[in-house]
Amino acid sequence: MPVGSPILFFRFFFGKDYMDGHILLDSMENSRASDRRVLVVESEPALACEITTHLSRIGGVGEVCSVERLNQARESIGDGDFDLVIFDPIILDDPVVDGEWVLDSPKLSCVFFSSLDTARLALARTRIGVAGVVQRAEGVPALCQYVEDVFHGRTAGKVPMDSKKRTRRVILSRQERRAVYSLGQGYTLKETAGRMKINPKTVETYKSRALTKLGISSRAELIGLVAFGRFPDP
Template structure:
C-alpha cells in the first residue's frame, strides 16, 4: 500500500461512452487519477505493463484478446494491480472462471452504479468484491461446471463455426474424438440438436476468440 492515498487507474472497454463513464466515477472519488484508456485487450495489457496502475477496470469482451486472457497477463506483468472486471455476459461459468483467474472485483454491466462506487475503496485497500447480481448468477449456475476443460474448448469452437475437421486440427486430436466429445457435451447438457447447443453457447458466452495474446 502507498503511504498516501493517491492512486492510479486504467479503464479498459471498447465502448468510448462506458470508458469515460467509468473514468468519471473513479476520478470523482477524489484520490484516483485515470492515467490511460484502452479500447482492446492487447492495449489493456500493454498499458498496464507500462503504467503499473493500482487499479484496472476491465471489460471482458473486447477485440483482440478475451478478458480472461487479459486478466492472466495483467496479473503476470503487474501483480500488484487490482483488477475489477465488468461483464455484459451473464454466464455463471464465465464469472466463476474470472474468480478462479484472480479477478479482485466482478461486476455485471446491468448492476447498480452505487455498488461499484462503494466497492472502489475496498478494492484499492486489498479486498475482493463480487457484486450482488454477479454473486446470484454464480450461485445459480451448475450446468457448465459439469463440462471438462476439453469439452468447453470443443463447444466454444463449435459455436465459432469451425467444422469437426478444423476443430480436430486446431486441438491436435482426431475428428472421431471431437465427435465423441460433442456427444458427451450434448448428453450432459440435455440438448437434442446443434441449434440447442448453439443457443446454450450464446447464453453462456462460450465463444472461441481468434486473436490470442
C-alpha cells in the same frame, strides 16, 4: 548518544525538524504505495470521465487513468504498475481466449463493465485475471461499488485482489476453455480437434479436466454453461 541509533545520529547532525520532515515524507510514500492504481479503457469520453471521477472518490484508490483503446491499455500496463483494469469485453474478438496479457495475468485484476450478455462471459470468468462482471445497464455507481467491495475485501461472490486467493475458485487453462466452449456450442469431438488443430484424444483430455474442475458431468450441463451461463459464481 547511544551507539547504533541511526535516528539519533541524524538528529544530532541535522536537527530534529529535518528528521521529522523526512519521517513524514517516508510515511507519505508508504501511504501512496498502498494505494490502488486503476486503468479504465473506455472509448466514450463522457463515460470515461464519469467513471474516473467516481472511482477517484473510493478510499484506497490512488490514481485512475483512462485510455480509449485496448492497444493503448496494453502499452500503459507495460509502462506502469496497475492493480485493476476496467473495460467492456465486447472489444475482444473472443473474451474466452483473447486478451491473455490482462485476463490471464496473476498480477492484474480485471472487472468487465459489460454490454455483453452475462451468459457469454461464463467461461471468461474462469480466467485468473477476471475479478467480476458489472453490466453497463446497472450504471457507473454499481461499477464503483463493485470495485470498492473488491478493494476492501468484501469479496463474497466476488474474486479477491490477492492472486493467491484467486486460485480458490475454478480456473481453466486456455486449451481447456477452448475445448469446452467448442463442445458446448455443439461441435463434435472431431470437429473441435480440427478447430484447435490437435488430435481428438487431447481434446478429450482437456474436456475431462475442465468438466472435473467445473463440477459438470453431462453434455446438457456443458451446453447450459456455454449457452445460458449456468455456472456457479466464484
